[in-house]
Amino acid sequence: MADPAADPLAAQAEAVILVGGQGSRLRPLTLTTPKPMLPCAGVPFLTHQLLRLAETGIEHVVLATSYRAEVFAEHYGDGGELGLAIDYVTETEPLGTGGGIRNVADRLTGGPDTPVVILNGDVLSGHDLTAQLRMHREVDAAVTLHLVGVEDPRAFGCVPTEADGRVTAFLEKTPEPVTDQINAGCYIFRRDVLETIPTGRPVSVERETFPGLLAAGSRVQGYREDAYWLDVGTPAAFVRGSADLVRGVLRSPAVAAPGPALIAPDALVAEDAQVGDGSVIGPGCVISAGAVISGSVLFENVWVAAGAEVRSSVLGAGARVGERSALTDAVLGDQSLVGNDNELAAGARLWASAVLPDATIRFSPGA
Ligand code: GDD
Ligand code: MG
Numbered sequence: 001m002a003d004p005a006a007d008p009l010a011a012q013a014e015a016v017i018l019v020g021g022q023g024s025r026l027r028p029l030t031l032t033t034p035k036p037m038l039p040c041a042g043v044p045f046l047t048h049q050l051l052r053l054a055e056t057g058i059e060h061v062v063l064a065t066s067y068r069a070e071v072f073a074e075h076y077g078d079g080g081e082l083g084l085a086i087d088y089v090t091e092t093e094p095l096g097t098g099g100g101i102r103n104v105a106d107r108l109t110g111g112p113d114t115p116v117v118i119l120n121g122d123v124l125s126g127h128d129l130t131a132q133l134r135m136h137r138e139v140d141a142a143v144t145l146h147l148v149g150v151e152d153p154r155a156f157g158c159v160p161t162e163a164d165g166r167v168t169a170f171l172e173k174t175p176e177p178v179t180d181q182i183n184a185g186c187y188i189f190r191r192d193v194l195e196t197i198p199t200g201r202p203v204s205v206e207r208e209t210f211p212g213l214l215a216a217g218s219r220v221q222g223y224r225e226d227a228y229w230l231d232v233g234t235p236a237a238f239v240r241g242s243a244d245l246v247r248g249v250l251r252s253p254a255v256a257a258p259g260p261a262l263i264a265p266d267a268l269v270a271e272d273a274q275v276g277d278g279s280v281i282g283p284g285c286v287i288s289a290g291a292v293i294s295g296s297v298l299f300e301n302v303w304v305a306a307g308a309e310v311r312s313s314v315l316g317a318g319a320r321v322g323e324r325s326a327l328t329d330a331v332l333g334d335q336s337l338v339g340n341d342n343e344l345a346a347g348a349r350l351w352a353s354a355v356l357p358d359a360t361i362r363f364s365p366g367a
Pocket of ligand 2 (some may be wrong): 120122231232233
């Protein structure tokens with residue numbers, strides 16, 4: 001599936017995707033399904049990242065798994081359907097980001113100066129990976145980090161650079177950011193540099209490896225590109241990412257025809273129901289008369305009763321929403337039930353199979 005126009009440099013590169021995290025901020029949905037495998041714009045989130053790598057011309061991808069490792073191989077197999085060769089490595093104990101990267105080294109097939117692209121498994125990015133690879137080669141960097149500017153860098157890795165892009169410090173989750181530039185979660189290691197990460201113990205690439213390389217005087221390069229960028233770690237960001245893919249705000253090879261909503265062919269949507277703003281209605285869903293679904297992700301077999309409103313929310317498989325209930329920025333676990341005339345908002349999360357009786361909660365922040 002590699003794009004014929006892809007840079008030959010990409011064909012030499014290999015990729016590792018870090019998919020071992022627990023996805024705790026997306027519980028209860030991540031209790032059964034690891035975060036990268038949650039349905040997003042109609043396919044597992046990870047499929048968007050994998051197809052993007054394939055489109056760039058990368059052929060070999062190693063998934064560094066830990067939490068719920070089996071789910072990945074069951075779904076992707078050898079990767080052939082996506083035009084990739086996918087390998088899986090599982091950590092029995094989570095080794096952290098750096099430990100996870102080091103742990104896959106013996107699956108890489110390239111020589112010592114092969115570029116190895118590492119992706120965080122929860123980031124949507126529209127940046128030009130080929131341009132990042134070119135910069136990595138041009139400056140002969142040990143590591144080249146994709147950097148983006150964000151309003152509040154405190155939840156990320158803050159990365160100041162010189163005018164030529166040379167990284168001067170790596171400050172993970174600092175309360176006192178010195179620049180708006182952050183690590184966007186896509187970095188290229190030279191393979192021999194990756195192999196200097198210690199084995200057999202947890203290592204944070206952000207807190208140990210990057211600061212260590214800088215202290216040793218290695219060339220760590222920043223590639224700044226303010227393209228579309230989103231970390232989908234929170235429910236609110238997850239629904240936004242899905243809606244952006246559905247509407248084509250960020251193009252994905254997995255979304256053939258961007259539009260206002262993605263509705264499974266066998267879903268039943270009442271004629272006067274409103275479904276839009278990038279919503280996804282999964283297979284077997286039923287949306288009743290007068291219901292409103294806006295900017296939300298409904299997994300399979302979700303049932304929304306008459307007059308209910310679902311906005312910016314994620315509804316797990318088999319979840320049910322009663323008549324006139326209103327959900328905004330909420331997460332419903334699989335098979336959970338919200339009875340009639342309830343109001344959930346502001347990050348409310350209902351556990352799998354939980355039942356909220358009729359007229360139990362009315363919560364509108366600021367009302
Ligand atoms: N294999 C493996 N093993 N993967 C892991 C482990 C582990 O022990 N721990 C975390 N990961 C994976 C997660 O699944 C995720 O894909 C990635 O590593 C990053 O972990 P997060 O928990 O999402 O980190 P973060 O979002 O707080 O911060 C990271 O990403 C930011 C950009 O979104 C850092 O890299 C920041 O520097 C960066 O700015
Ligand atoms: Mg993250």
